[in-house]
Amino acid sequence: MKDVVDQLASEKSEHVEKLIEWLKIPSVSTDSSLKGEVRRAGQWIEEELSSAGFETRLDDTDGHPICLAQWTGAEGAPTLLIYGHYDVQPPEPLDLWRHGAFEPTLEGDDLVARGATDDKGQALALVRGVCGVLRSRGSLPINVKFVIEGEEEIGSPNLTGYLEAHKDELSADVALIADCSQFGPGMPAITVGLKGLVYLEIHLQGPNRDLHSGSFGGAVENPANALTRILGSLRDDKGHITIPGFYEKVRDLTEEERAAIRELNFDEEGFRTDLEVPMVHGEEGYSTLERKWARPTLDINGLLSGWTGEGAKTVLPAHASAKMSMRLVPDQDPDEIADLVVQHLKSICPETCSIDVHCHHGAKPVLVEQNSPWLDATSRAIEKGFGKAPVMIREGGSIPVVSDLKATLGMDTILLGLGLPDDNAHSPNEKFHLPDYQKGIETMAWLLDEMASV
Template identity: 50%
Template structure:
């Protein structure tokens, strides 16, 4: 049975790539209102492919871009798997840094280059094609599937939570699957079992009602730029620990098993520094670079501006200074509570003569999943068979808010099965996706349905 599915995937791989090329030609940039029709065309393409694969599918309208819903639910007594992905893409700018136009897919050196190639059109498409292989060769799937493919991931998924909350019957499932992460490295597939959460804010510090002459007024009034610099400097001590009161109170410490697992991964710190163009690594003392990136909380300035930044000097005391701050959080840290703690901490550091405005942008919790669950075991088996090597278990330092949403609103954990690489230029010029990874990911997806069919629900 599975051999027929494998054969189908091999025989139709060239067609799959051709279809992906057509998908990538669609400039479904959700952030660009002038491309609303094109973004909808991306949704319609996905719907058509779902129907061709044998799924029931429809567009569900939202206040923004439509959600593509697909399903097949005829495997009685078997698990139901929800596949999430997105058909919208990041803006392609800066255009002059692309070797080939971002919406004219180019195949070279074993990769397909285009905006959305790996984030997330190529990766998401593997699951539709794996369903097609089962349906065309067997007439049925080993498990029940539900597809929720949205068009607003790159602009905050404003309408997704509402859809999930209002359609719990449509999205009821036993496990979710997302392929919007990465392998650990070339030739080393991975399952991501943990994500950091986030809080994000902006702080505006105001002083005089207008910029002042630094010779006439300097030293007589508090400089907002100087004051904000002192406030930001107070966020960390000399050991790299965040100084917000209560910041570490609920942090779940790494188990020794995890620390040993991270240490066993092939990681070249010198190459890491060279690739980034830095002379040293830094961060919280007594933790490795991978531990800092994946499993420890952080607080970072994302942008800071004040006064005159044009060419040449302009001697002023600026009227205002602004900073954008984000904290990456680990499981059990509460983003809402820590946002309030951060605001209070900065207020306490505010120098006399200044006022502060605090803008709370968004937040989500960090998550860690049981990497010994039967669904994780099924994924490990499927990936090892498809890629020819067992996947490593890793965490991700970034945040995927929809994963928390699935846990809180749908009540399920998520398998994060990335087929791409961190070096695929996500959100950057010359985004790409390995054609071999596309093939292996599609096969892994097809095998995953078979492995999950053995799980009791």
């Protein structure tokens, strides 16, 4: 495989040019006005795979399409299913970007653009690695299938049904996803745990219209006041979530797991200074990494009420709303937690307002089986590609497809991280470190070789 890796190393400029081309497409899945652009991003990656020799198609769903690509010419060899997504988060707030969000810009060794690391850059690294082997050799040492969707950032509403409908066609020995981070610069990692997710939208209605705060203040409930009281009551001053039953099924870290986290020597002061916060904060009794990786959280993601334009307007708003997410850990169930939280919110809403709670997407928490020949093969490939063996880490994020792949197709997933913790995923000035992009491409080539021997 070294000859192929050397060839991939000589094609660095082309790899970057291809990524820039894809990143220019504003494939924001939550923006209905960009539906055509989302589809164009799917067509782009389909063509990339087709031109390398994969059998491809773009399957329509009730939302955005899914790219399916297969090469199954390695009879008797293992089959790898690779998942990725071509949709991206909205770029707002636009004024905080140093350049246009969809105008990929090189800043030293970093490529800055929306989707650079989440997930176009990481997904394309896998595609370029596999396609490089196929172009050089004319065949692959194992069978490879790709499922690359356009709805991950909105909770993959059509993916579970798609997996079920194409169960036989998608059968494989193991799945691979690159949508995570390394532990730090020069510290490659395999993610062995992900948090689950519950996402809610809360609406409080007061009077039938906005009112003069002088004429009506004190006589009519202000829904903004009521909502802030409700939200403020959901956590105590020790960072503990106060919703009854919320922690009932939380699986506590073992002493061995806590010791393993301590051995990673996380730079908490560097973490704090990078974020420019006075001090770290979270649930009392746990370290920063334990809170990020293995303790459930509750966060307000957005608030809206009243007058938010320039200057003053003395208004008593008729309506107040909030968006709120909870990250879950084993063995919490997102449906159970959603029910608990909705009932609690309704029980503490004052009678002076009406409340409506809408549940958006959710995901189950995941722990990856570490005693696995596929994980061992990935570790060896990473060591060859990055020059250093990976560490095993958890992530605070959620990737709903991991549990779907297990439940629907019965396969485990390897979570490879090519990004860095400071890549600004979901934030302005998202970036991807191009040396890691190249290492990811070369690691993917090595991985095909390693998996062929399992």
